[in-house]
Amino acid sequence: MKYKHLVLIFFGFISFNSYTQDLGVKSYSLNECITIALENNLDLKSTALRANSAKIQHQQAKANMLPSINGSFNLGINDGRSIDPFTNDFINQELTFSNMGLSLNMTVFNGFRLLNNAKQNRLNREASELEKEVAKQDLILNVTLAYLQVLNNKAVLELNKQRYQTTKKQLEVQKDFFENQSGNPADYADILGQIANDETNLLVSKSNLNNAKLSLLRLMNLKDVQNLDTKTELLALEKYKLSAADVYLLALENLATFEANELRIKAAKKGVSVAKAQFSPNVSIFSGINTNYSSAAEVFTSTGTTIIETGDFVSLNGQDLPVMTEQTNFSSDKINYNDQLDNNLNTVIGVAVNVPLFNGFRAKNNVAIEKMRMEESILELERTHLDIKNTIAQVHFDMEAVYNRYQSLQKQVEAYKESYRINEIRFNNGVSNFLNYITSKNNLDNAKVNLANTKYEYLLLTKILNYYKGDMLSL
Structure with missing residues (x-):
């Protein structure tokens, strides 16, 4: 999972759809959302189907080592000149004939192709099971991040509602001044512009919350966004204690994706062995029992x-x-069906050897292709190591920077609170102008929104680090 893709989950919900309240809203906890997603998510179901397919392929690969037994039966009518299957003489009459047989064929040796193919499919099956677990972990992380995004947008929406209500109260005060012609008319015009701006921010916040819920619903495979709400949960914000190197070492031990890639390498090596078996002779044994019936047979x-x-x-x-x-x-009598089947019974047994001499370099090229697949599997494991190591380092760096910014924003909010308190008193008493008041108000409101965004951004980054270190319980 790429870091940039995860960040987009947090910051990619900006559109302008309408948001409506519904009296039948149901609140879900994070654990409830995860449980529903694990049951309903379509991508996870597809991964489970691929794992089941790998299981069936493994079962078939093992079954291929068993002997093949086949039975045959046919019944027909021949009219005209033909050979009597009973006497082998030419006849010119209508003839009813029937043949029955049972055959067995078993491969004794073919360069261990069947054995290695069964081992290869077993490794692929184990890798698919681990990849299903990886998909499950990815889904849990994505649901957690989407849930955090909903909480973040709810918090921002509440802040914008508070901003709007504060501006609305100030509008009522300025409206009285304006109607009594006791205040500065420009202040009333400015407050009208400010409340329009607050209304716009409120609409955008509602739209962002709506889209965040839609993203969560997609992961849960539910349909009605209006009936979804999240429960307000206590989210502790503490400084992350592990270094990037510590997280990477834990990832090497706990992430299923590494083990899955290693199994794919082992499976690719067995694929090379399977391809090399094309150079070996194929030895098999065969046996059969056959009988026949002819309506021309007489006693x-x-x-x-x-x-x-x-x-x-x-x-x-x-x-x-x-x-x-x-x-x-x-005197002649027809031989009945059952007697002919008994009388004409014959058996065969033998050994077949097929020695490959020349097949257009097919075997050689297949071995070369399987070797390249093995090398690609090795490169994929190295690429996974490098990507995850770099991602952890980047996320950890961003997480520390966001934490420091959060500490600074807390101080900024406290400072702007005091500034706004003073300017509001001065403005209401006519000592200060509206520009100073609205500037301090916007500074405080923006600082609160930035603080909320920073808090959830920090939580998001810590969740990503917890995912990489394999601690799903901390998600």
């Missing part, structure tokens, strides 16, 4: 004998006598 049964002429003759005493022979008579 012949002897029904007796008859004496018939052979067509030959012998001469005896000048007389031609026919040669007779005994012929056996048969």
